[in-house]
Amino acid sequence: YEELTPLLSKLRSQQRQIQRQMRDLKRRQEEFVAITENMSEGFLVIDQETRVLTYNSAVLRLLYAQTPTEEGESVYALNREAGFRHCVEEALAGRRCEQLLEKDDDCRQIIASPVEQDGQIAGAVLVILDVTEKEQRERLRREFTANVSHELKTPLTSILGTAEILQNGLVKPEDIPHFAGNIHRETERLIGLVNDIIKLSRLDEGGGLGQWETVDLYEEARAVLEQLAPAAQRKQVTTRLQGGEALVRGVPQIVEEIVYNLCDNAIAYNRPGGSVTVTVENTAFGPRITVADTGIGIPREAQGRVFERFYRVDKSHSSGGTGLGLSIVKHGAAYLGAQVELHSEPGHGSTFILTFPKIGE
Secondary structure (H helix, E strand, C coil), X not given: CHHHHHHHHHHHHHHHHHHHHHHXXXXXHHHHHHHHHCCCCEEEEEECCCEEEEECXXXXXXXXXXXXXXXXXXXXXXXXXXXXXXXHHHHHCCCCEEEEEEECCEEEEEEEEEEEECCEEEEEEXXXXXXXXXXXXXXXXXXXHHHHHHHHHHHHHHHHXXXXXXXXXXXXXXXXXXXXXXXXXXXXXXXXXXXXXXHHHHHHHCCCCCCCEEEEHHHHHHHHHHHCHHHHHHCCCEEEEEECCCEEEECHHHHHHHHHHHHHHHHHXXXXXXXXXEEEEEECCEEEEEEEECCCCCCHHHCCCCCCCCCCCCHHHCCCCCCCHHHHHHHHHHHHCCEEEEEECCCCCEEEEEECCCCCC
C-alpha cells in the first residue's frame, strides 16, 4: 500500500534514532560504571525514599556491607549506624552533611549532598572515604603537640623556680653552686629536647639533611663509643666493639645520630656491671650493626610502641633523656632505607639490629 509508505519511513527513522540513543546510553552507562568501579572512594546514589539507585563495589568494602539482594532496597541495609543515618536524613532534607564513622581501628568519612530536580529534592549522593591514615596522623600530631608542651614546660618550670629562689636571696652562699647546677642541667635538657625536635622535623620533611656519602659503620660506632665512654663509666657499664669495616651510603650526620641513640639507650637503660656489645658486619642482606645490652629489657606488649615519640616503657627507669631517641632511629633508618629489628625480654636486655641496603642497591 503506497499510502502507508510515509508512515513506515517515519517509523524506520524513529527506530534508528531510538537505537542510536540506546547505544549512546549504553556507552555512557559503561563509562560511568568503569569510572565508579575504579574509584577507591565509595559512591552511592539514593532516591527520596532512601532506595539505592546505584553504587560501586567500594561502598560495600568501606561500609562492611553485603550486596543488596532486592531491587530498590533501602540504603539503611548497608549501614544502620547513627552517623550514617544522620547523613542520609540531612541530605534528603536538602542539607549537605559530613560525618566520621569509626569502627575498631578504621575511620570512614561520609559526605552526603542533596540532588535537586525541578526545585524538589529527588535524592542524594553519598561519597565514602577511607580516612584512617589521615585520622591516625592527626591523632599523633595532637599527641606530639601535647607531649612537646609538657616536656618543654617541665625544665622551664624548674629553671624558673630555681631562678626565683636565687633572685629573692633565699639561698645560702654555699648552696648557690648547687642551685646554679640545677639551672645548668635543666637548660642542657631543654636544649637537647629542642635539638631532637628539630632533627625529627627535618627527617619528616626529608630536606636539607646533608649530602649522601660513603660511611664506615665500624668507624662510626668506634667514635660514638669513645664519646659515650664517660657515661658508660658512670653507669659502670662495659662497652665492646667487634666486627670490621662495613660501608654504607647515607648522610653521615643521620648515621651518627642513629648509632649514637642506640648506644646511648643501651648504656642508659643498663644495670650496674652490665655490658653493651656493638657488632658491625657485612651480611648477605647488606651491612649490619647490632647493639646488644644486658639492661632492663622491654616487655613484648611495649615493643611496638618504643619507637613512638616521647614513649617510655617505665618512667621510673627514665634515663633523663628526651624520649625521642628511638623515634629518631626509626625515622633516620627509614630515610636511609635501612631496616630496624628489635629483640628483647624483660630482665635479659635488648638487641637492636639495623640492616642497611648494599651499596648500589
